Amino acid sequence: MRIVNVSQRSYRYRSARKIGDANWPLGFDDMTGGFTFIETDEGITGVAPLGGSAVPSLAPLLIGLDPRGVVGLWQSMIAAVFKGGNEGEWKAAISALDIALWDLKAKINLEPLWKTLGALDGRCKAYASGIDMCLTDAELRAFYRRMAGRGVDAGKLKVGLDMDADLRRLAIVQEELSLVQPRPSLMIDSNEYWSPKQAIRAIRQFEERFDLTWVEEPARRWDYRGLRKVSQSVRAAVATGENLNDASDFSPLILNEAVDVVEIGMGTTGITGALQVAHMAAGFELPVAMMNCPGNVMAHVAAALPNHMMMEVVEAGREVCWHADNHIENGFIVLGDSPGLGITIDEEKLAALERETQEHPRSPSPPRSRRRGAGLYAVPVTEEERQLGPR
Ligand SMILES: [Mg+2]
Incomplete structure (x- = not known):
């Protein structure tokens, strides 16, 4: 069997709801x-x-090579980007190609990817993540109530700009998830907005009222000294890694005890890269948590990891022209038996989105920049910003 063609299709769309965090508190839905x-x-x-x-x-x-040699093909792509580094657009492309290769390998095997990867059961525990700084309190409550309705007993709130609002909103998350069990797992995520000392002060205030399972990206992604300081100064675990590229970025954090929950995802250079990091973490008795992705398709990988804790589920309506064969039941992502990742594309909807994107080009998406004040002092959303809306 040989690879004969590689192609892409792309489109712009609006997700069903906005998502936002400390860096883009007003949120965005332009995807x-x-x-x-x-x-x-x-x-x-x-x-x-x-x-x-x-x-x-x-x-x-x-082109021309056997697609079943996924790891070898991944290695040749990594070698090809050696000088510039496995970063940015190169990393994104290797991730996309690697994931398509794994989907293909499982389809060749006529089985779902979780089976090809060696999982015994096609399921993994889920946690709810609203990416919710842009949601009103009522919308926040509705989101976590909906997730609790599907048995999800863990949730993660976006925090960092306004301590009073954060404490009030975390109580809402706790209240709703308590419908599933009296002591739900609560997490917070400040998306690198704090300095290590700001993080410690803030997290200690949260911990006066809540038992936090983890705090996510409480300091810059590469700052192993700062992340270690946070980990040693609070009760919660430090979760980080979702913005790192591959195993070489994780080893300094692991060796310096700067990470307690290792976060992986599509962007960990695809499935091959994510597996490497997860296995390395297992060698240090560290759990991993899978980052969210459209269609929750990385649950196939999570299901095959003995040290996987729980996977982030966002439910923002990003699957506007396709469907993946999985669903949430009793707090778990349950994967179906369709071959590969189980993706079905709605051709009509995709073609319409492509047409719309070509006929009405929008200005390029703004870069997802870091919010002012980050690492220095919190800058809550102003009334003026609210009126200008997301930018
Ligand atoms: Mg995060």
Whole structure:
């Protein structure tokens, strides 16, 4: 079997609701969607629900080769970007191609990916994550109530700009998830907005009222001394890693005891990269947590990890023209038996979105910048900002 073609389709869309955190507290719903396809000479096609502008540059490395050699193909892509580094658009492209290759491998095996990866059961524990700083208190309550209705007993709140609001809102999350069990797991995420000392002061205030399972990205992603200081100064675990690239970025954090929950996702250089990091963490008795992704398709990987804790579920309505064969039941993501990642594309909807994107081009999405005041002092949302709206 040989790879004969690599292609992409992309579109802009609006998600069903906004998402926002300490860096973009007003939230946004202007999203980019896409698919990467890898076709074979035997008519089987692998698909990943993401694109990447560097995919066409890497595609020639795959053409003509056997797609079943996923790890070898991943390695040749990593070697190809050696000088510039496995970062940014290169990392995104390798991730997209690697995920499409794994989808393809499982389809060749005529089984769901969780089976190809060696999982015994196609399921993993879920936690609710509203990415919710932009939600009103009522919307926040409705989101966590909905998730509790599906048996989810863990939730993560976005925090960092306004301690009084954060404490009030975490109580809402706790209240709603308590419908599932009296002591739900509560997490907070400040998305690198704090300095280590700001983080310690803030987390200690949370811990006067709440028992936190983890605090996420309480300091900059590479600051192993700061993250270690936070970990040693609070009761909660420090979770971090969702913005790192691959195993080489994680080892300094692990070796310096700067991470207690290792976060992986599509962006950990695809499934191959995420597996490497998860296995490395297992060697240090560290749990991993899977980052959210459209369609929750990375649950296939989480299901195959003995040290997986729980996966982030956002439910923001990002699957505007496709569907993945899984659902949430009794607090778990339950994967179906469709081959590969279980992705079904609605051709009509995708074509309409592509047409709409071409006919009415919007200005490029703004970069997702760091909010002013970060690491120095909190800058709550002003009335003026509210009136200007998300930018
Ligand atoms: Mg996060």
